[in-house]
Amino acid sequence: MKKLAIALLVAFAVSNVGIKAFAVEDNTLKNKAGITPDSILYTVDKAIDSIKVAFTFNNAKKVEVLIKVAEERLGESEVMAEEEKDELAEKALESYNETMDKAQEKLDEALKDSEDEKDQEKVDKINEVEKTMLERTTKNLEVLKGLQDKVGENAQATIKAVIEMQLTKKTAVATMVEKRHELNDAKQAYNSLKAKLEEAKKAGDAATIAKMEEELKIAQEALTKAEEAYKLAFEAKQEAIKAANDAKKEAKEAVKDKKDKTPDETKPEDKAKVNDNNTKGQEKKDEIKTPANNAGNANNGNDKAKGKK
Numbered sequence: 001m002k003k004l005a006i007a008l009l010v011a012f013a014v015s016n017v018g019i020k021a022f023a024v025e026d027n028t029l030k031n032k033a034g035i036t037p038d039s040i041l042y043t044v045d046k047a048i049d050s051i052k053v054a055f056t057f058n059n060a061k062k063v064e065v066l067i068k069v070a071e072e073r074l075g076e077s078e079v080m081a082e083e084e085k086d087e088l089a090e091k092a093l094e095s096y097n098e099t100m101d102k103a104q105e106k107l108d109e110a111l112k113d114s115e116d117e118k119d120q121e122k123v124d125k126i127n128e129v130e131k132t133m134l135e136r137t138t139k140n141l142e143v144l145k146g147l148q149d150k151v152g153e154n155a156q157a158t159i160k161a162v163i164e165m166q167l168t169k170k171t172a173v174a175t176m177v178e179k180r181h182e183l184n185d186a187k188q189a190y191n192s193l194k195a196k197l198e199e200a201k202k203a204g205d206a207a208t209i210a211k212m213e214e215e216l217k218i219a220q221e222a223l224t225k226a227e228e229a230y231k232l233a234f235e236a237k238q239e240a241i242k243a244a245n246d247a248k249k250e251a252k253e254a255v256k257d258k259k260d261k262t263p264d265e266t267k268p269e270d271k272a273k274v275n276d277n278n279t280k281g282q283e284k285k286d287e288i289k290t291p292a293n294n295a296g297n298a299n300n301g302n303d304k305a306k307g308k309k
Contacts, residue, residue, distance in 0.1 A: 027142045030082075032068075033075030037088040046095070053102075059110035060122075060129045066103035067136050070096050074143055081150040089151055090158050097162050100137070104169065104241070107133055111180075130177060137170045165244035172233075172240035179226070179233040186226035190219040 035045040049069045056062045077092035107130060114126045144163045148156055197212035 027139075027146050028078060029071050029075035029140070029143050030078045031075065032071050033079050034072045036076045036079050037091045038080065038083075038085060059106045059113065060126045063103050063107045063110065063129050063133065066099055066106065067133065070099035070103060071136070071140065073099060074140060078143070078147055078150070081147055081155070086152045086155040089147075090155050093147075093158060093162060096140075097165070100140075100166070101241075101245075103133065104173070134170065134174060134177070137166060137173075141166055141170070161247060165247060168240045168244045169237075172237040176230070176233040176237045179230040183223075183226040183230040186219070186223040190216070190223045193219050 034049075035041050039045075049072070053062060053065050053069065056065050073092050073096035077089045077096060080086075080089035080092055107126075110126045111130065114123050117123050141163060144159055144166070148159045148163075151159065193212060193216045197209065197216055200208040200212050
């Protein structure tokens, strides 16, 4: 019993250490990183992830798979940044961003399909996935902010663009979600009153019918407003995504132009060393040439002397 108690205490202590360590590393996804871009197997790893997504046929589940893949890429970007491999960190970050975009596309498709879905369990699942998407985006934004301090100037510009894009999307999506919930509530209220009106008509209760008709009219107006608000929120989200993607492209082009236009970045002191080495090299060449020239001059002098004789 004593040995068992000690074993349990040790296990508990180890588990607590693990929990604390995870808490310290809360704003990181390095533990989710797969094969990093500096490996020859990186393309194979990405191909396997693509197959996983392709063979997940339910859109809601596909979103979950895409989120996991995206976070794997973001974790790989962190690893590359810590190893000061900025270009590879950017490569993984680009893949993260593209995967999150795909996840949002599939979520939109799932939400559209759920509009006429009669199975409430499926609708609840899609709503749960949407909530997860927002939560993970919030978490990932914190990881991205921490990643900014680990990379060089060019990579920082890329990360900044990604952060702004993800934040813009997240805000627009959150607004759209809020308006959709309001729309669903308005639909339920309208349908409930409509059902009550039908019951009143069957009962032949004139007073109740008049009351229900008035309430239904108000509910119809509320539903129309909710539909319009949701439509505007959805359009705003689409515009936000387009604007964010355009901003990202512009940021990438700006970084590329900066790289192309960057002059020789050799430090002045290094240039001075190069020039000094060149000077010394030339002096040595001159020294080598001088004895040969002197010897040649001496021979010429002897030849001339012989000629005079």
